[in-house]
Amino acid sequence: MSAIASAASDRKQAMSLMALLAAGSLLATLALMLAHRGASGSVVITLALATWAIAWFANVIWSRSEGLPSLLTRLAPAAVPLLFGLTLLFLWEVICVGLKVPTVLLPAPSLILARLFASLPTLGADFVQTFVRAAVPGWLIGSAAGFLVALACDRSDFLRRGLIPIGNFVSALPIIGIAPILVMWFGFDWQSKAAMVVVMTFFPMLVNAVAGLAAAGRLERDLMYSYGASWLQTLLALRLPAAMPFLFNALKINASLALIGAIVAEFFGTPTLGMGFRISTEVGRMSLDMVWATIVIAAIAGSAFFGALVLLEKRVTFWHPSNRG
Amino acid sequence: MSAQTAIDIRNLSLTFQTGDGPVYALADANLTIAKGEFVSFIGPSGCGKTTLLRVIADLEQPTSGSITVNGLAPHEARLKRQYGYVFQAPALYPWRTVEANVMLPLEVFGLPKAERRVRARKHLDMVRLSGFAKKYPWQLSGGMQQRVSIARALSFEPELLLMDEPFGALDEIVRDQLNEQLVKLWNETRKTVVFVTHSIPEAVFLSSRIVVMSPRPGRIIDVIDCDFGAERTLDIRESPEFLKVAHRVREGLRAGHSYDD
Amino acid sequence: MTSVALGSPREASASHRTWDGLRRGRLVPVLTLTAIVLAVWYLACLPMNRDLPQLARVEGFANRYEVAWSLERPVLPAPHQIIGELYASTIGTRLLRETAGGLVLNPRNLLTHAWVTISATLAGFVIGVLLGIALAVAVVHVNALRRSLMPWIVASQSIPILAIAPIIIVALGSIGIVGLLPKAVISAYLSFFPVTIGMVKGLTSPDAMLLDLMRTYNASATQIFAKLRRPAAVPLLFASLKVSISISLVGAIVGELPTGAQAGIGARLLSGSYYGQTVQIWSALVMAALLAALLVALITLAERLTLKAMGTRP
Numbered sequence: 001m002s003a004i005a006s007a008a009s010d011r012k013q014a015m016s017l018m019a020l021l022a023a024g025s026l027l028a029t030l031a032l033m034l035a036h037r038g039a040s041g042s043v044v045i046t047l048a049l050a051t052w053a054i055a056w057f058a059n060v061i062w063s064r065s066e067g068l069p070s071l072l073t074r075l076a077p078a079a080v081p082l083l084f085g086l087t088l089l090f091l092w093e094v095i096c097v098g099l100k101v102p103t104v105l106l107p108a109p110s111l112i113l114a115r116l117f118a119s120l121p122t123l124g125a126d127f128v129q130t131f132v133r134a135a136v137p138g139w140l141i142g143s144a145a146g147f148l149v150a151l152a153c154d155r156s157d158f159l160r161r162g163l164i165p166i167g168n169f170v171s172a173l174p175i176i177g178i179a180p181i182l183v184m185w186f187g188f189d190w191q192s193k194a195a196m197v198v199v200m201t202f203f204p205m206l207v208n209a210v211a212g213l214a215a216a217g218r219l220e221r222d223l224m225y226s227y228g229a230s231w232l233q234t235l236l237a238l239r240l241p242a243a244m245p246f247l248f249n250a251l252k253i254n255a256s257l258a259l260i261g262a263i264v265a266e267f268f269g270t271p272t273l274g275m276g277f278r279i280s281t282e283v284g285r286m287s288l289d290m291v292w293a294t295i296v297i298a299a300i301a302g303s304a305f306f307g308a309l310v311l312l313e314k315r316v317t318f319w320h321p322s323n324r325g
Numbered sequence: 326m327s328a329q330t331a332i333d334i335r336n337l338s339l340t341f342q343t344g345d346g347p348v349y350a351l352a353d354a355n356l357t358i359a360k361g362e363f364v365s366f367i368g369p370s371g372c373g374k375t376t377l378l379r380v381i382a383d384l385e386q387p388t389s390g391s392i393t394v395n396g397l398a399p400h401e402a403r404l405k406r407q408y409g410y411v412f413q414a415p416a417l418y419p420w421r422t423v424e425a426n427v428m429l430p431l432e433v434f435g436l437p438k439a440e441r442r443v444r445a446r447k448h449l450d451m452v453r454l455s456g457f458a459k460k461y462p463w464q465l466s467g468g469m470q471q472r473v474s475i476a477r478a479l480s481f482e483p484e485l486l487l488m489d490e491p492f493g494a495l496d497e498i499v500r501d502q503l504n505e506q507l508v509k510l511w512n513e514t515r516k517t518v519v520f521v522t523h524s525i526p527e528a529v530f531l532s533s534r535i536v537v538m539s540p541r542p543g544r545i546i547d548v549i550d551c552d553f554g555a556e557r558t559l560d561i562r563e564s565p566e567f568l569k570v571a572h573r574v575r576e577g578l579r580a581g582h583s584y585d586d
Numbered sequence: 587m588t589s590v591a592l593g594s595p596r597e598a599s600a601s602h603r604t605w606d607g608l609r610r611g612r613l614v615p616v617l618t619l620t621a622i623v624l625a626v627w628y629l630a631c632l633p634m635n636r637d638l639p640q641l642a643r644v645e646g647f648a649n650r651y652e653v654a655w656s657l658e659r660p661v662l663p664a665p666h667q668i669i670g671e672l673y674a675s676t677i678g679t680r681l682l683r684e685t686a687g688g689l690v691l692n693p694r695n696l697l698t699h700a701w702v703t704i705s706a707t708l709a710g711f712v713i714g715v716l717l718g719i720a721l722a723v724a725v726v727h728v729n730a731l732r733r734s735l736m737p738w739i740v741a742s743q744s745i746p747i748l749a750i751a752p753i754i755i756v757a758l759g760s761i762g763i764v765g766l767l768p769k770a771v772i773s774a775y776l777s778f779f780p781v782t783i784g785m786v787k788g789l790t791s792p793d794a795m796l797l798d799l800m801r802t803y804n805a806s807a808t809q810i811f812a813k814l815r816r817p818a819a820v821p822l823l824f825a826s827l828k829v830s831i832s833i834s835l836v837g838a839i840v841g842e843l844p845t846g847a848q849a850g851i852g853a854r855l856l857s858g859s860y861y862g863q864t865v866q867i868w869s870a871l872v873m874a875a876l877l878a879a880l881l882v883a884l885i886t887l888a889e890r891l892t893l894k895a896m897g898t899r900p
Contacts, residue, residue: 011869053762059730059733059734060730063729063730063732063733063734064730076733077737079732080730080733080734081735081736081738082734083734084735084740102760104757104760105757105761106757132586158618159619160616161611161612161615162615162616162619163619163862165612165616166616168880170881171832172828172882173832173878173879174832174835174836175876176836176839176840177855177870177871178871180855180859181864182663183868183869184862185857196798219412219413219414220416221867222384222410222416223332223410223412223416225403225658226384226403226408226410227430228404228406228433229433233433237418237429237432237433241349241420252651252744255744256744256745256746260745260748260749263746263748264840264843267840267843267854268843269857269859275749278747278750279753284759286756288753288757291752291753292753295749295750295753296793298745298749299745299746302744302745303741303745305746316418317509319419319461319463321463322652324463325845
């Protein structure tokens with residue numbers, strides 16, 4: 001009896017969610033069409049607000065997931081934020097177009113996307129200059145150097161006690177400020193940007209790697225000691241695997257820092273290439289659509305880099321309690 | 326000291342320096358353990374039983390006195406891989422499979438791969454876990470994990486097995502099972518076992534000799550012989566002989582004022 | 587045997603501790619490493635500056651170093667030059683200047699620039715933290731908001747959002763908002779994310795057993811918040827505040843770069859880089875480092891006092 005009733009309410013909840021989604025997309029399409037045809041602002045905004053309210057209501061039902069079929073419930077963790085993001089994007093577009101917001105203030109997403117595809121060669125060359133030439137090599141060198149110094153700290157307690165407080169202090173400083181000096185030392189091209197990234201990524205890796213190398217438990221260490229294992233054997237068989245979650249944490253922090261460092265260092269001078277260069281010159285020319293297009297590329301590059309690291313981390317630290325399936 | 330002596334402890338003391346002054350973990354301990362014996366150290370926390378085991382394993386350094394393990398200083402005995410150590414917790418490496426965990430010491434000792442595999446299989450068989458070789462430790466129950474760690478300690482076939490409250494974290498039902506299995510294992514292999522526990526029934530059931538210890542300072546207050554035969558089962562715990570030995574252990578612990586303060 | 591250690595354990599351990607404190611502490615290693623860095627720095631001044639024309643015709647090791655440590659626009663200035671410039675541009679320059687409109691801050695004084703940057707930093711920090719806390723509270727209590735928003739906030743950590751700084755300066759400039767506010771907006775949105783994430787983590791940190799306990803008392807959501815969630819979140823909030831304040835400062839400095847601001851630490855860095863005034867760049871950098879250290883120290887102090895008042899040991 002109750003099973004039948006709940007099945008019926010299942011269907012009812014799912015139907016109302018579907019109806020909301022359908023009504024929302026219909027209204028959204030209507031609002032977009034009217035906005036682009038130059039309808040009056042108040043009409044467009046009313047439609048947009050109605051769409052937003054419907055989407056929000058759909059999200060409330062979906063995120064509660066009570067009485068929804070299991071397929072919809074399983075989709076919820078991805079669908080709810082996606083719907084929210086799409087709604088925001090829609091509002092941005094409709095408000096910019098409908099209220100004729102000046103491009104200098106905020107260009108519409110459609111405008112940014114059009115600019116993005118029209119300028120792919122330029123943006124691609126900028127991406128190579130900033131990401132491939134500066135950010136990634138700097139990230140590799142800085143992280144590797146931080147790790148090697150952490151190993152040295154492991155051998156020398158004096159070094160560790162001296163460097164860790166300094167490392168913690170430096171991580172609170174606006175290191176990015178040394179960019180003009182590095183540009184002066186290493187020239188305008190990617191070398192100075194890579195150097196910036198090296199400096200920025202060194203300390204997070206140092207501090208995390210030292211913590212990671214201390215992460216292996218006492219019994220696990222005693223075990224290796226009872227085998228008469230050498231420092232290297234203990235490192236490879238126990239301490240390095242145990243440090244992996246810490247090392248990946250640093251690599252992920254450094255991935256975001258690398259892109260920021262490379263872009264901001266370009267504000268202090270570059271050849272006529274690079275994402276930071278593009279942002280600062282196009283801002284000067286008030287062509288904000290190009291600036292936003294560069295930001296979109298930076299966001300995609302940043303999240304792809306980060307996402308790749310997350311996937312790799314899941315493979316390497318499959319044994320960690322947070323990853324056990 | 327005869328060739329049949331596994332461990333010889335003379336006037337052994339160990340003092341820890343702490344911020345609140347020295348702690349006398351062990352004071353003037355004397356004990357000789359023969360090869361093939363199963364000896365338990367029992368006593369309340371702070372009586373130095375674990376410290377004494379760690380001194381045998383070269384995990385702690387005594388302040389004074391002398392100790393030999395299979396005729397060697399503990400440091401040499403460790404480097405010659407004379408003992409296998411089983412900790413309170415399984416201490417298995419979660420990134421290694423069960424089999425790879427058992428092979429870990431063999432890797433450290435540099436045995437060839439084929440040999441490592443054969444030995445791992447053999448000792449997993451011995452603790453009746455051959456079906457779980459490819460699993461990861463965290464996919465096993467606590468009792469199974471501790472059996473893996475015993476297989477790991479046996480894998481390089483040391484003559485001496487040092488066990489530090491290995492079943493302390495397990496529930497009583499699992500603990501009983503493992504006690505029975507351990508007795509069988511000891512009968513099959515006749516290794517020397519030094520076993521630390523704070524459970525009276527466990528000590529009486531497992532041991533051929535029980536060393537009763539007491540804290541502040543940590544010292545040996547009684548050594549009790551007990552042997553209930555190779556074929557013993559858990560049922561003997563209700564027999565008058567068993568209860569008599571258990572009673573003597575309890576009296577010894579009480580005489581040491583172990584739980585007074 | 588026990589008599590060996592019996593002497594007078596208290597005294598022995600007390601002197602033991604002082605010696606240990608020095609040997610095991612961090613002060614001696616940190617000072618040693620700092621001294622090594624300074625020594626290497628001084629030594630590096632000659633090789634780094636060797637291509638400058640002022641050094642071309644100087645002979646003799648000592649003479650060359652003397653020149654290398656007192657160049658006007660060196661590639662690498664000596665530490666004492668930076669300290670000298672820092673002194674000259676702060677204490678050595680008048681902070682206030684008389685103009686027709688009355689007393690104003692003297693733009694030749696580095697403290698003026700520090701104030702310009704730090705006021706934007708603090709304004710943005712306060713706005714960002716308040717917004718972050720408000721959003722975290724909302725997110726913890728409204729399920730739909732949590733599931734809609736949190737994935738985006740977490741994902742934003744992997745995106746170089748600092749790169750949006752120039753856009754904000756220009757966009758706000760186009761509607762006539764200039765000066766402190768655009769920089770504060772940058773600082774605000776940069777400090778907003780760590781606070782939200784830390785605060786959500788803190789507010790959801792009480793485990794199921796503690797929440798169940800409150801439920802057995804039939805406590806309301808407000809009571810659970812006041813008595814359980816809020817106190818549990820305080821330590822994590824302070825950890826986020828430290829991240830936020832330093833990133834706020836970075837935001838304010840970067841906000842001064844793209845449009846060539848007239849005042850602020852970032853403006854000093856940019857003009858120094860434009861005119862090759864390396865000593866000016868370095869002294870602006872040291873000033874930025876001092877500001878960052880001061881701000882983090884203030885947060886740490888507030889943390890200690892708060893945790894002490896709450897009766898928790900940090």
